[in-house]
Amino acid sequence: MSFLHPNTVMKPSVLFGLSAMLLISSCSDTLVRVKPYERGHLAGPLMDPGRDPLLLTMTQHAYFSREASFGGGGLGGGGCGCN
Amino acid sequence: MKHCIASLFIFCASLAAVPAAEPTVGSIVPALSGLLPGASLPKITGKVVLVDFWASWCAPCKASFATLSRLQQKYGPKGLVVIGIGVDDEMKDYQTFVQKNQPSFTLAHDSEHKAAAFFNPATMPTSYLVDRNGTIRHIHKGFKGGKTEAEYAAEIQALLGE
Numbered sequence: 001m002s003f004l005h006p007n008t009v010m011k012p013s014v015l016f017g018l019s020a021m022l023l024i025s026s027c028s029d030t031l032v033r034v035k036p037y038e039r040g041h042l043a044g045p046l047m048d049p050g051r052d053p054l055l056l057t058m059t060q061h062a063y064f065s066r067e068a069s070f071g072g073g074g075l076g077g078g079g080c081g082c083n
Numbered sequence: 084m085k086h087c088i089a090s091l092f093i094f095c096a097s098l099a100a101v102p103a104a105e106p107t108v109g110s111i112v113p114a115l116s117g118l119l120p121g122a123s124l125p126k127i128t129g130k131v132v133l134v135d136f137w138a139s140w141c142a143p144c145k146a147s148f149a150t151l152s153r154l155q156q157k158y159g160p161k162g163l164v165v166i167g168i169g170v171d172d173e174m175k176d177y178q179t180f181v182q183k184n185q186p187s188f189t190l191a192h193d194s195e196h197k198a199a200a201f202f203n204p205a206t207m208p209t210s211y212l213v214d215r216n217g218t219i220r221h222i223h224k225g226f227k228g229g230k231t232e233a234e235y236a237a238e239i240q241a242l243l244g245e
Contacts, residue, residue: 037207039140080140082207
């Protein structure tokens with residue numbers, strides 16, 4: 001912890017690393033996170049992956065062909081994450 | 084160069100600053116008129132207040148409106164005030180939803196998300212039951228039909244009796 005001593009000058013590379021760390025950590029919460037009351041657009045019908053039955057069937061077929069597995073893609077509720 | 088990096092460090096530190104804590108049970112609710120500028124709100128001094136955050140795109144919120152209307156009609160004369168705060172981005176969506184559902188309690192549009200940012204509701208809907216002294220006593224996250232309505236009724240009766 002010697003670099004935290006007040007009389008010690010931090011190396012630019014250390015400062016740069018700390019800055020990057022702080023920036024990334026703040027991006028994860030305060031900058032990017034969508035609050036529950038801001039999810040109006042996510043709850044729109046366009047955000048529903050099952051809005052087009054034909055597209056859904058084709059996507060599931062491609063998934064089955066590629067992964068050799070089926071199902072497990074369902075999720076209850078809409079995009080708003082309500083309740 | 085060192086000054087530039089030091090400035091960058093300070094800027095990043097300010098971005099990473101922890102935001103103010105949201106109100107929890109036991110917190111005092113500030114004047115809602117300050118959080119909802121321009122809204123027409125009833126006098127709530129000495130009343131039990133149920134503050135509910137809702138949105139037109141939230142299905143459980145729509146389901147909760149009938150319950151909140153019933154609570155207002157039943158307990159309003161005894162000192163309950165229900166205030167529904169809509170958080171829709173578009174005023175048109177807010178107005179259409181209100182006209183369709185015709186609730187019998189007070190509504191306010193939080194167009195700037197000032198109130199929502201202060202309360203920071205964990206989900207939609209979230210409601211805060213406030214006692215006669217302005218202290219949050221119960222927080223309901225989500226709406227689960229009759230179960231939530233029964234909880235509301237018991238808690239409101241207890242707070243009105245204090």
